[in-house]
Amino acid sequence: MADNTAQTQEKANDENTLGIFSAKAAAAAVNAQTSSRTMWGDAWKRLKRNKLAMIGMIWIGFVIVVALTADLWVPGTLGSPTETDSATMAQNSRLAPSAEHPFGTDTLGRDVLCRVIYGSRISLAVGVLATAISTVLGLIMGALAAYYGGIWDTIIMRLADIFLAFPYTLFVIAMLAVIGPGIQNVFIAIGILGWPSIARVFRSAILTVKENDYVDAARAMGASDARIIARHIFPNSVAVIVVYATMNIGSAILTEAALSFLGMGVQAPNPSWGIMIQDGATYLATQPWLMIMPGLAILTTVLAFTLLGDGLRDALDVKMKDA
Amino acid sequence: MFKKKTRVQMHLKDQPVPEGAHLLEVDDLKMYFHTQDGVVKAVDGVSYTLDRGETLGVVGESGSGKSVTHLTIMGLIDMPPGRIEGGDVRYRGQSLLKMSEEQMQDIRGNDIAMIFQDPMTSLNPVYTIGRQLGEGLRLHRGYSKEEALKRSVELLDMVGIPNPEQRVKDYPHQFSGGMRQRVMIAMALACDPDILIADEPTTALDVTIQAQIIELMREMQKKNGNAIVMITHDLGVVADVADKIMVMYAGHPVEFGTAEEIFYNSTHPYTWGLIRSIPDPVMTEKHPLTPIKGNPPSLVTLPSGCAFSPRCPYATDKCRAERPGRIMVGPNHYSCCHYSLDKDFVAKNAPKTSRSKAAAPAHAEKGGEA
Amino acid sequence: MGKYIIKRVLQFIPVFLGVTLILFSLENIVPGDPIRLIAGDKKLDPVTENNLRASFHLIETNDDGTIKYDENGNTIETPMWERYFLYVGGLLHGDLGVSYQKSGQSVSSILADKYPYTVRLAIVAIILEAVLGIGAGIVSALKRYSFWDIFVTFLSALFVSMPAFWLGMLLQLFFGVFLKDATGGAFYLPISGAGGPYAEFQDWVYYILPAFTLAAISMAYTARIMRSQLLEVMNQDYIRTAKAKGLSRKDIVIHHALKNALIPVVTYIGMDFGGLLAGAILTETVFNWPGVGYETYRAITQRDWPLVLGSVTVIVVVVMVINLIVDVSYAFLDPRIRFGAPKNER
Numbered sequence A: 001m002a003d004n005t006a007q008t009q010e011k012a013n014d015e016n017t018l019g020i021f022s023a024k025a026a027a028a029a030v031n032a033q034t035s036s037r038t039m040w041g042d043a044w045k046r047l048k049r050n051k052l053a054m055i056g057m058i059w060i061g062f063v064i065v066v067a068l069t070a071d072l073w074v075p076g077t078l079g080s081p082t083e084t085d086s087a088t089m090a091q092n093s094r095l096a097p098s099a100e101h102p103f104g105t106d107t108l109g110r111d112v113l114c115r116v117i118y119g120s121r122i123s124l125a126v127g128v129l130a131t132a133i134s135t136v137l138g139l140i141m142g143a144l145a146a147y148y149g150g151i152w153d154t155i156i157m158r159l160a161d162i163f164l165a166f167p168y169t170l171f172v173i174a175m176l177a178v179i180g181p182g183i184q185n186v187f188i189a190i191g192i193l194g195w196p197s198i199a200r201v202f203r204s205a206i207l208t209v210k211e212n213d214y215v216d217a218a219r220a221m222g223a224s225d226a227r228i229i230a231r232h233i234f235p236n237s238v239a240v241i242v243v244y245a246t247m248n249i250g251s252a253i254l255t256e257a258a259l260s261f262l263g264m265g266v267q268a269p270n271p272s273w274g275i276m277i278q279d280g281a282t283y284l285a286t287q288p289w290l291m292i293m294p295g296l297a298i299l300t301t302v303l304a305f306t307l308l309g310d311g312l313r314d315a316l317d318v319k320m321k322d323a
Numbered sequence B: 001m002f003k004k005k006t007r008v009q010m011h012l013k014d015q016p017v018p019e020g021a022h023l024l025e026v027d028d029l030k031m032y033f034h035t036q037d038g039v040v041k042a043v044d045g046v047s048y049t050l051d052r053g054e055t056l057g058v059v060g061e062s063g064s065g066k067s068v069t070h071l072t073i074m075g076l077i078d079m080p081p082g083r084i085e086g087g088d089v090r091y092r093g094q095s096l097l098k099m100s101e102e103q104m105q106d107i108r109g110n111d112i113a114m115i116f117q118d119p120m121t122s123l124n125p126v127y128t129i130g131r132q133l134g135e136g137l138r139l140h141r142g143y144s145k146e147e148a149l150k151r152s153v154e155l156l157d158m159v160g161i162p163n164p165e166q167r168v169k170d171y172p173h174q175f176s177g178g179m180r181q182r183v184m185i186a187m188a189l190a191c192d193p194d195i196l197i198a199d200e201p202t203t204a205l206d207v208t209i210q211a212q213i214i215e216l217m218r219e220m221q222k223k224n225g226n227a228i229v230m231i232t233h234d235l236g237v238v239a240d241v242a243d244k245i246m247v248m249y250a251g252h253p254v255e256f257g258t259a260e261e262i263f264y265n266s267t268h269p270y271t272w273g274l275i276r277s278i279p280d281p282v283m284t285e286k287h288p289l290t291p292i293k294g295n296p297p298s299l300v301t302l303p304s305g306c307a308f309s310p311r312c313p314y315a316t317d318k319c320r321a322e323r324p325g326r327i328m329v330g331p332n333h334y335s336c337c338h339y340s341l342d343k344d345f346v347a348k349n350a351p352k353t354s355r356s357k358a359a360a361p362a363h364a365e366k367g368g369e370a
Numbered sequence C: 001m002g003k004y005i006i007k008r009v010l011q012f013i014p015v016f017l018g019v020t021l022i023l024f025s026l027e028n029i030v031p032g033d034p035i036r037l038i039a040g041d042k043k044l045d046p047v048t049e050n051n052l053r054a055s056f057h058l059i060e061t062n063d064d065g066t067i068k069y070d071e072n073g074n075t076i077e078t079p080m081w082e083r084y085f086l087y088v089g090g091l092l093h094g095d096l097g098v099s100y101q102k103s104g105q106s107v108s109s110i111l112a113d114k115y116p117y118t119v120r121l122a123i124v125a126i127i128l129e130a131v132l133g134i135g136a137g138i139v140s141a142l143k144r145y146s147f148w149d150i151f152v153t154f155l156s157a158l159f160v161s162m163p164a165f166w167l168g169m170l171l172q173l174f175f176g177v178f179l180k181d182a183t184g185g186a187f188y189l190p191i192s193g194a195g196g197p198y199a200e201f202q203d204w205v206y207y208i209l210p211a212f213t214l215a216a217i218s219m220a221y222t223a224r225i226m227r228s229q230l231l232e233v234m235n236q237d238y239i240r241t242a243k244a245k246g247l248s249r250k251d252i253v254i255h256h257a258l259k260n261a262l263i264p265v266v267t268y269i270g271m272d273f274g275g276l277l278a279g280a281i282l283t284e285t286v287f288n289w290p291g292v293g294y295e296t297y298r299a300i301t302q303r304d305w306p307l308v309l310g311s312v313t314v315i316v317v318v319v320m321v322i323n324l325i326v327d328v329s330y331a332f333l334d335p336r337i338r339f340g341a342p343k344n345e346r
Helices: A002-015 A022-035 A041-050 A053-076 A112-148 A148-167 A167-180 A183-193 A196-210 A213-220 A226-262 A273-281 A289-316 B064-075 B101-108 B130-142 B143-157 B177-189 B207-224 B235-241 B257-265 B269-276 B319-320 B343-349 B350-357 C002-027 C034-039 C046-055 C082-090 C107-142 C147-160 C166-181 C201-234 C237-244 C251-285 C292-301 C305-333
Strands: B023-037 B038-050 B055-059 B082-091 B112-115 B195-199 B227-232 B244-248 B252-260 B327-328 B333-335
Touching: A041 A053, A041 A289, A053 A289, A112 A148, A112 A183, A112 A196, A112 A273, A112 A289, A112 B195, A148 A196, A148 C002, A167 A183, A167 A226, A167 B177, A167 C002, A167 C251, A167 C292, A167 C305, A183 A226, A196 B252, A196 C166, A213 A226, A213 B257, A226 A273, A226 A289, A226 C251, A273 A289, A273 C166, A289 C147, A289 C166, B023 B064, B038 B064, B038 B082, B038 B244, B038 B252, B055 B064, B055 B235, B064 B082, B064 B195, B064 B227, B101 B177, B112 B177, B130 B207, B143 B177, B177 B207, B177 C237, B195 B207, B195 C147, B207 B227, B207 B327, B227 B235, B235 B257, B244 B257, B244 B269, B252 B257, B252 B269, C002 C082, C002 C305, C107 C147, C107 C251, C107 C292, C107 C305, C166 C201, C201 C251, C237 C251, C251 C292, C251 C305, C292 C305
Parallel strands: B055 B227, B055 B244, B112 B195, B195 B227
Antiparallel strands: B023 B038, B023 B082, B244 B252, B252 B333, B327 B333
16 A cells, blocks of 8 residues: 555645645635535546546446446357357367457357456456455444554554554465365455555544544534444545545455466356466467456556546545555 | 865855945845646735845735745745746845856855744754754865864854754754754854845744744844844744834735834834734733734735735725835835825824834934945 | 664564464364375374374474373373464474475475575565666656656556566566567577576576566555655755755755655565565466465465465565564664654654
8 A cells, every 4th residue: 555655645745836835825715715515526526627537437337337237248249258169169269359259269269358348247346345345344443443442442453563464465365275265265355354454544534533523522412432433433534435445446356366367266167357367378479368358457447446546535635644 | 975066156245245236135026826726926026125234024924925035036936836027136236036046056055045934844854963054064165074064063052052062963853943943043154144034933933942043143143244034924023133124915015114114103004913913011001902804815816906905994995996006105114005195094093002102213214224 | 773673673573473373373274184184095094193193283292202192091182372382483493384285395395495586586676676666766756747757657557557467478478479589589588487596697587577577566666655755855844945055956856855755765665575575476476486486376276275374474474574674774764763753753
């Protein structure tokens, strides 16, 4: 997450281009007069102006639509992503890209585009589900640490330190070595091991919000702890969480690809992008599209999430100091 | 280390001020920032003169352009987004604005030095005090490392830092805020500059330390005969030390005069507002502290007419329609208010405390040329 | 400074214990009885089996190494906590257990052969990362919004968004296949193996592609951090002070900005050595590099979990120790830490 820190500072610098003085404040005053809507309305307006973020969002939308509707049109046009027709396999094996097979075919005569499309389902599922698991875990841990403080805080944050001291990919590999390879286990491993960074972020967000008077006011009116967290603290931390989760999806997709590439993730014949790259490695010199196409799919999708995450961070004005 | 300045150059500082010129002449200086949101008129027609031994106080709220004006004079504004839109700055008769960056480097720190508001962040945390103090000497005077260190010890001693031989090896974070500002002053005075520009030198310090720092600057001025530009938002700070005072509002000087004139004979409602907001324990009469209502205007969209009119309690239609020019109320005293010469208006609305002393010889003193 | 170092070392202890506890738990949850797995289809006689169990500390032994029996003549299972301490003790002595597949060869002896390759590769990668990353970051910051800045920003966004192993394959494709074809075999870079076992001078070409692949992601981050740090430092008040002293831009960058900006970058690079070792699994797999990473990959495909966990353990411990060293050496770079300045002034 070091890049986040870097980018935040970058942003701070951008704000300071004028050096120092009244110019910026003056401009801000102008802005303040022209637009005073809700936080999300403002953020959306700012996001819309960010071209790269919009490109990222459109690409993600496109990938989601394709992944969700694949069953409706892919089997009829491109064939099955997993099954092979042994009768025609030999003559269809590793065909170069053509009108009929835009991305070519693989060794077993399956259409690569078809497999890339079905692969997007796995990547998106892992990205979203694993992120959901780590976010929920992270929120619970972060809330416990920040809200109750003291010994809870020490234990949870020490635990987070320990988890973060572990190189992430290695940790996932070690865990999969124990619980066994396979798609569900990939969800679980990536999901469970991702909690510390979200917990840290949520914790510091809560600590900031907790200082605010309205939290004291709510407490004075007799609101319960859970209610205070749910009604007052959580809504004020949503921006940070949204930005983190978005960026986390991209890195979860990369981790899944790496695990599948190593043979610890999704198992054949399921069409994971990582597996497809591994399969294509053998034919690097002769049929390079076998590894290039799924790689491009990963690159564009992860890049899209990164760009969207960056855009959201700027639009929501999230400071990402401690991750 | 540094590339020693090899070109032989007569220091401007050693040349006499040309006949009829002042040490520093700022002449209708205009510097605007060109931003995405529009043109910010940060410095909009500032003029003053300064001579050796003099102290000029520059007073105004934050955002009034007092710091930017002097950063412009020092050539410390990035261009772009900044751009000089007109006017001139002459030092010993030579235009600073026309100088190359290399020439300006010779001026900075050597002829004109500057200290800044926050001594906590103005010193480089990873170098010792001695290294930072000696830097200017090595650059401008070609001192060796040893000579620079020796001189640094003397400078620290001069600004009243105890045990200078030891402290010179310390790092900035080992000094307190007041001590750091003393170091900044020593650093600025290292090359014996003609002019010391102090940008809110005491704002970040405790009240008790503030007085010490001001006193130190005065002492040094007596010893070296340099001129001082004291930039502050607090009229009280310059009350005792300034010979002349320039009151700035929205990038523009609204009143200029001797300290006496500004305090006891001011004719601009903004100056009155500043005076009214000084808590003064020696005032004989009790009077409520009246803050100036509202905020400084956006420098992108200045109000039409007088820039102060939206906040001025006495503003008339004329004020809102027509920008007042400089109205001379004394030989060296001007004010940018349509009603500056309206005796009844001034008598009725000026702060009572200054009126009561109006009998004092307000116009007697001239700018205090040396 | 002594206080700072002691504090860091003391903070290291619970993290070390925690990490080893996690590794130990993982190892002891591995499904199946390790002895059965080692034996495979062979039938073990009870004496051999008990000896094996004793060597794994699964049952208690006397001080002289003989197996302890209770009054009924049964072996005694070692309690978990004791096994954990024996495990940590073994770890400190380099005992990482026994491989399932390689007929009882110890994990540490397998890894010992492979380690030099990985370390050499990581060192070359870290040099590449430092030189290219810092260089690109500085150029990017000083020539802000120029072609180079946009190029570096764009490239670093690509590098962090693509799988490193895929980048490695693209490099293989271009430098190993395409270039070879285009020049008729006159010029190309090797895409497999590490040359000879002794890292002789002529073997250096083997390092280029794998080291670049391994370094790519970190290089991108280094460039980003360097850029943003330098931009931030150039906005600091003390830079303005230096300008006001009459220093030239060049002197300011070299003498005032770089040292401050480099502190976090150097820390990042130091901390990243561990990341490089971890990333070596993928890179070495792509380039058939005979190091720990490739060995781990082979162990994964052969389901040799003790070997997988063993190499993960070694990498993790090395990473933690390196991080500790980097943390401590931070004190030598930054006087504010060396002399214990309050945190808010850093």
